[in-house]
Amino acid sequence: MRSGRKSSSVDKAFELIGAVSEAGGAGLTLGELAAEAGIAVSTTHRYTTSLLELGVLERDPAGAFHLGVTLIALAGQYLDEDGLRAAARPYLVDLVELSGETVHLGVPVGNRIVYVDKVESAKSVRLVSRIGSRVAMHSTAMGKAVLAVLDERRRAEILAAGLPARTGRTLTGAALLAELDLVRTRGFAIDDEENEEGVRCFGLPIMSVAGEPVGAFSVSAPAHRFSIDDCHRLAPAALAMAVNIGRRLGYPDRRGRRVSGTTTPTWSTGSGTPHRAPRPAPTKPPRPSEPTS
Template identity: 35%
Template sequence: MSADRTAGGKVLAVLAAFSRERPALTLSELARATGMPLSTAHRVVAELREWGALERGPDGRLRIGLRLWALGALAPRGLGLREAALPFMEDLYEVTHQNVQLAVRDDTEVVFVERIAGWDAVPVHTQVGGRFALPPTGVGLVLLAHAPAEVQERVLAGPLQRHTPYTLTDPRLLRQVLAEVRRTGVAVSDRQVTTDAVSVAAPITAGDDVVAALSVVVRGESPAAVRALTPGVRAAARGISRELGRAAAGTWPVDRGKGVSG
């Protein structure tokens, strides 16, 4: 939001002004949103447009450009991961016709990287690129269970938001659940986000690190709803892990506790 003092910061501030809620902005809106003078915004935007980071539609509004999208596609935790995972997710979807989700952890949040859903599946309010708290979701439980201790502590210490009567908010209980997740290799989220959905998730690994999680979300009112799906999810997750190992060398990062600069 606040206009950076630095030149590069302004470039980033302009980009940061775009969000899921506001994917298209006029120059003036952009200037207001970033708090920078119109002429400054204009100059920065011109540079970004020339490069292809921003595009201007026929309505005159600015949008994220195709080049930036393609660049983002190079993120190993974005499309790289997705590329490896999609065929397995397809299989899972074809069998279940339910929501199939792929997610990674970013600090104390889960970021959804891919989601397949038919029209008949339970409506879930996750979107690709979207974020959510870790504890209530299946994928989040998996990712949290295998996160560095320091991250776990911060999550357990912080306020745990309640979404339904079933949401776990007791740190002690949550700790037990996480241990269970580590022991069994799967996580089940029973109506913790909405009262009509249950999910089962399994970890995806690269080397010794858990780099992502895969889940299936179904309509249901008890863990039994996903029991039959568990083997399928585990198998798919392992398949993806294997595929990742096969991928080109040096493509795989690991997620460390906090993204602070060194």
């Protein structure tokens, strides 16, 4: 990211932030960041030290810079006032009532999903989460929902940044690519204890007019009371909600029908290997109407 204006500290800071943002999930090393921003390495080091302290940037174990939680919090405030969060909120409430479980809303930031809103289950035993938390894309329902519909170049960048196994069920390599193909076909993703043992999640992307994911939402619950079958039964209503959220943002639905004729990989008892399970016949939950709020 280059410009002819580098006269002030603010200019330099924003050049660095912009360069990191444009780099996406792979991030930038100190040398790469200096070259991309057109700023001396010594100056870049001085500025990034301050930006790290402020939480504007973060640095991964490999030394690459990524956007930090301070920017994420600011983005969350913007979304709350004027965008995705306001559009999605009525549907998050509806989905909690329909599922009985906690629902999260997230946005892709770098190679992570960041929670920007949630509506908690009324049940006494529920998941603990925090708005502003960042979670991996490859091992979560919201993350896989987003990965599946990203353009190939961006998806490859994120996958190349590393796929650490969060549990014994985390999908990587060819298994993950096959899963993303399935998600793209049916329109929703399932995290079958892949990010946290004992937790199952069901997630869908929210699409822009350009066909890009601007966010995602998910249902999260203890696995013992939220089955794969439950995920499939929620799918028709949740897919309609995703379309309606997009419409509230001004994005027409261009995805067509989903769900029919798909299956979900499940874990065979004792083998530790996934197999395809027939999709249960969908029930007919009430189609969510467009809220007036």
